[in-house]
Each structure stands twice: as structure tokens, then as C-alpha cells.
Amino acid sequence: MTSDELDEILSLLKPGETVLVEYTQDSPSELLLWLLVGWAKANDRAILIDDVLDTFPEVLARLEVLGFDVSGFEELPVVKIGGSRNVGNVIGTIDVDRHSIDFRYYERIYSKATDGVMVNPVLGFHKLFMVLTERELFRLIRNVASSVGKRDRIALYLVNSDVIASKSGGFGALFREIATTVLALYPTESGYVLGVVKTSRRELLGKEVVIL
Numbered sequence: 001m002t003s004d005e006l007d008e009i010l011s012l013l014k015p016g017e018t019v020l021v022e023y024t025q026d027s028p029s030e031l032l033l034w035l036l037v038g039w040a041k042a043n044d045r046a047i048l049i050d051d052v053l054d055t056f057p058e059v060l061a062r063l064e065v066l067g068f069d070v071s072g073f074e075e076l077p078v079v080k081i082g083g084s085r086n087v088g089n090v091i092g093t094i095d096v097d098r099h100s101i102d103f104r105y106y107e108r109i110y111s112k113a114t115d116g117v118m119v120n121p122v123l124g125f126h127k128l129f130m131v132l133t134e135r136e137l138f139r140l141i142r143n144v145a146s147s148v149g150k151r152d153r154i155a156l157y158l159v160n161s162d163v164i165a166s167k168s169g170g171f172g173a174l175f176r177e178i179a180t181t182v183l184a185l186y187p188t189e190s191g192y193v194l195g196v197v198k199t200s201r202r203e204l205l206g207k208e209v210v211i212l
Contacts, residue, residue, distance in 0.1 A: 005209045010039050012201055015117045015151040020179035022161040027185045027192055030062040031212060032158050036121050046115040047076055054083035055124025077113055103143045118153045126159040129167045137171050145178040
């Protein structure tokens with residue numbers, strides 16, 4: 001992989017986009033965050049991480065074990081959504097109480113952190129598919145849909161596609177439909193590939209980049 005190849009994909013993401021980044025259970029998902037943070041810093045973009053159910057500390061631990069440089073990661077602003085491990089510069093905490101999330105409270109926290117257009121990786125979103133009822137999942141997806149077009153952020157949902165596929169009700173398909181861009185990380189004989197599955201930029205559709 002070259003930085004130019006990755007930048008060709010990421011630099012065309014527009015403010016207001018909701019990007020679904022799918023990875024399989026046997027792909028190095030932690031590398032996605034490392035690449036996104038590196039790209040954002042290289043392009044002087046502000047970063048805000050949504051940490052669902054302690055996924056951020058799990059990802060950092062795996063990156064450190066694998067020998068990646070994560071200096072500065074623990075200073076990144078973080079919104080905690082459930083969980084109990086405060087890693088990063090936690091600017092707000094939202095309880096997953098009675099199988100619900102207070103999105104109005106989330107927006108108040110987010111508005112205080114806004115610094116131009118934020119690159120907003122959302123980690124562990126798929127874990128909510130394991131604990132929420134179908135009614136609450138529908139409400140969750142509806143709230144995600146309502147955020148599409150908000151031009152103060154580029155939201156990137158890093159999700160385990162195997163977990164989402166295991167949930168009946170078509171919620172994964174609904175999530176794909178509302179996403180403006182869909183990327184997928186999967187293993188091939190050539191290495192781990194990040195591919196463009198859905199995009200409004202025809203020249204990028206089907207483009208693949210080997211990242212490891």
C-alpha cells in the first residue's frame with residue numbers, strides 16, 4: 001500500500017457523509033483505525049472517536065502488541081457510549097441504559113467538540129446489534145440516518161460484518177442503504193484488501209488497495 005492509494009479513496013469523502021467500513025472477523029480491524037488517524041493527522045483534520053462498549057482500549061491494546069506506533073492516540077478526544085474503561089481524552093459519557101441511547105445528549109457533547117469538519121470514527125457499533133431489541137435497533141439505524149448530511153463531520157462506522165449478518169431482520173442491509181459510502185476490508189491471496197463497495201464517485205467503485 002502507498003499513502004497515495006489510500007488518500008485517493010479517503011480524500012474524496014465529503015463532509016456530511018456516513019461511511020460504513022465493514023471488516024470480517026479474520027481481518028486486522030485495528031489497522032483501520034491506525035490508518036484513519038494517520039490520514040486525518042496528515043491532512044490536518046480534527047478527530048473525534050466514538051467508543052462503543054470499550055472498543056477503543058481493545059483496539060489500542062492490539063495495535064501495541066502488533067508493534068504499531070500509537071503515540072498520541074490516548075490524547076484523542078473520545079465520546080464513551082457504554083463501557084467502563086476511560087481511555088483517551090474522554091469529553092463525554094453516554095450510558096446504554098435500558099437498551100437505549102440518548103442521541104440528543106450525544107449531539108450536545110458533539111457540538112462542544114466540533115472543530116471544523118471532524119473525522120469521526122465510530123468503534124464497536126456492531127456490539128449494539130448483540131444487546132438491543134429489534135425495535136431499538138430500528139430506532140438506532142433511524143438516528144444514524146438522521147445524521148447523514150450534517151456537514152460538520154465525516155462519520156466512519158467500523159463494524160464487524162459477521163456480527164451484523166448474524167442478526168436477523170435486515171438491519172445490516174438497511175445500514176448499507178443509508179450509508180453514502182461503503183468500504184470493506186477482507187483477506188485475499190495478495191494480502192488484506194480495502195475495497196470500495198458503494199460510492200457516488202464512479203471512478204472509485206470497485207477500487208481496491210492492499211493495506212497489509
